[in-house]
Amino acid sequence: SQQGEEDPQALSIQEGENATMNCSYKTSINNLQWYRQNSGRGLVHLILIRSNEREKHSGRLRVTLDTSKKSSSLLITASRAADTASYFCATVNRVSNDYKLSFGAGTTVTVRA
Amino acid sequence: EAQVTQNPRYLITVTGKKLTVTCSQNMNHEYMSWYRQDPGLGLRQIYYSMNVEVTDKGDVPEGYKVSRKEKRNFPLILESPSPNQTSLYFCASSLWGTGGNIQYFGAGTRLSVL
Numbered sequence: 001s002q003q004g005e006e007d008p009q010a011l012s013i014q015e016g017e018n019a020t021m022n023c024s025y026k027t028s029i030n031n032l033q034w035y036r037q038n039s040g041r042g043l044v045h046l047i048l049i050r051s052n053e054r055e056k057h058s059g060r061l062r063v064t065l066d067t068s069k070k071s072s073s074l075l076i077t078a079s080r081a082a083d084t085a086s087y088f089c090a091t092v093n094r095v096s097n098d099y100k101l102s103f104g105a106g107t108t109v110t111v112r113a
Numbered sequence: 114e115a116q117v118t119q120n121p122r123y124l125i126t127v128t129g130k131k132l133t134v135t136c137s138q139n140m141n142h143e144y145m146s147w148y149r150q151d152p153g154l155g156l157r158q159i160y161y162s163m164n165v166e167v168t169d170k171g172d173v174p175e176g177y178k179v180s181r182k183e184k185r186n187f188p189l190i191l192e193s194p195s196p197n198q199t200s201l202y203f204c205a206s207s208l209w210g211t212g213g214n215i216q217y218f219g220a221g222t223r224l225s226v227l
Contacts, residue, residue: 031214033215040201040223041221042218042219042220042221043156043203043216043218044218045215048215088156092214100158100161101158101214101216102158103155103156104155105154105155106155
């Protein structure tokens with residue numbers, strides 16, 4: 001079953017602008033991950049944030065996690081055309097022992113030159 | 114190069130004709146998984162395997178079979194494909210547990226069942 005829900009479903013921005021997308025989930029988590037998918041290709045892992053962390057950075061990516069609100073956000077700063085892709089959040093459930101990853105439906109980001 | 118390899122990349126078949134999609138990883142990962150991706154639904158897990166000879170159902174296992182006889186291979190079998198199994202399929206592998214289950218994905222198999 002889907003755990004995460006991304007918002008917005010689609011986002012169009014100008015090159016150089018920042019892109020922010022959000023993920024909400026339903027159950028307690030062990031960690032939350034963000035993946036990128038270029039059109040029709042396999043997903044690529046971007047960043048993992050554990051349930052006891054509040055913020056994490058990786059290059060132009062910034063992820064925040066608010067476990068009290070069961071939500072996370074992904075910020076891409078100074079966007080480039082190459083950032084055009086779909087972005088998915090995925091959660092690992094704290095309760096289950098199988099480290100199963102549950103994906104949301106994704107946010108499609110288009111960066112206009 | 115560390116990778117997950119799926120074959121074939123594209124497949125068109127007819128209803129009822131058994132098919133197998135192969136998946137192989139060279140990273141010595143214990144955990145392997147199959148997903149299907151449909152528009153607006155994101156990725157849904159079909160089956161997963163936590164080690165050799167250990168497999169379990171994901172969220173949408175109906176109509177699929179898997180086996181894990183070797184650590185590196187995790188084939189997906191459709192015994193009698195139906196049109197509702199037309200989808201984009203991904204295999205993934207990971208070091209589960211304390212590694213946080215960061216998954217490495219194959220390039221995908223686009224399946225059309227007529």
